[in-house]
Amino acid sequence: DARVTQTPRHKVTEMGQEVTMRCQPILGHNTVFWYRQTMMQGLELLAYFRNRAPLDDSGMPKDRFSAEMPDATLATLKIQPSEPRDSAVYFCASRRTGERETQYFGPGTRLLVL
Amino acid sequence: DQQVKQNSPSLSVQEGRISILNCDYTNSMFDYFLWYKKYPAEGPTFLISISSIKDKNEDGRFTVFLNKSAKHLSLHIVPSQPGDSAVYFCAASDYNNNDMRFGAGTRLTVKP
Numbered sequence: 513d514a515r516v517t518q519t520p521r522h523k524v525t526e527m528g529q530e531v532t533m534r535c536q537p538i539l540g541h542n543t544v545f546w547y548r549q550t551m552m553q554g555l556e557l558l559a560y561f562r563n564r565a566p567l568d569d570s571g572m573p574k575d576r577f578s579a580e581m582p583d584a585t586l587a588t589l590k591i592q593p594s595e596p597r598d599s600a601v602y603f604c605a606s607r608r609t610g611e612r613e614t615q616y617f618g619p620g621t622r623l624l625v626l
Numbered sequence: 627d628q629q630v631k632q633n634s635p636s637l638s639v640q641e642g643r644i645s646i647l648n649c650d651y652t653n654s655m656f657d658y659f660l661w662y663k664k665y666p667a668e669g670p671t672f673l674i675s676i677s678s679i680k681d682k683n684e685d686g687r688f689t690v691f692l693n694k695s696a697k698h699l700s701l702h703i704v705p706s707q708p709g710d711s712a713v714y715f716c717a718a719s720d721y722n723n724n725d726m727r728f729g730a731g732t733r734l735t736v737k738p
Contacts, residue, residue, distance in 0.1 A: 516669070545726075557726065568725060614660065616672075617670045620669055
């Protein structure tokens with residue numbers, strides 16, 4: 513039963529600290545997405561990659577957020593420095609290239625910045 | 627900017643009745659639409675989709691209707707069951723961009 517995994521599931525940190533969230537996409541999926549869920553905005557697309565190359569990160573605050581795919585099995589989302597307004601649930605999703613069907617979502621990382 | 631809008635944050639229906647969840651979009655380039663269901667502490671899961679060449683797609687108790695001229699789609703659940711209680715996200719994609727935009731979600735509560 514292939515799944516997208518995300519770590520950590522929960523993170524509480526203080527303002528100004530660096531936060532790193534990790535995602536392991538489903539094996540064979542070469543398109544990876546990062547989303548943020550907030551009460552007001554719903555699911556916002558932050559960035560996405562195809563074959564490890566960033567295709568669109570226009571949804572991400574560039575000054576503090578960065579997204580990378582060091583290899584095909586790992587995607588990372590970093591926030592430095594973190595701020596209370598970054599508190600949200602961050603989801604990673606993956607799918608095969610060219611597939612118009614579903615993205616498969618991970619369980620999310622719930623981030624609380626105090 | 628919100629290209630996909632779900633204007634009802636919540637909906638409550640009685641078990642056995644019909645649930646109708648609505649979604650509007652502004653980008654006329656969108657040509658593929660999906661509904662996702664999300665339970666607490668889990669990621670969204672795919673429910674049903676529709677291509678812009680169709681106006682209806684049915685899968686068991688779930689039917690999605692698309693009105694392209696109105697840029698509106700809806701999800702009908704008949705009959706509703708308590709296990710359907712979840713947050714439902716509407717999503718749309720533009721084939722050229724290959725990404726997906728989501729609405730803010732509608733929390734459905736089905737009362738026994």
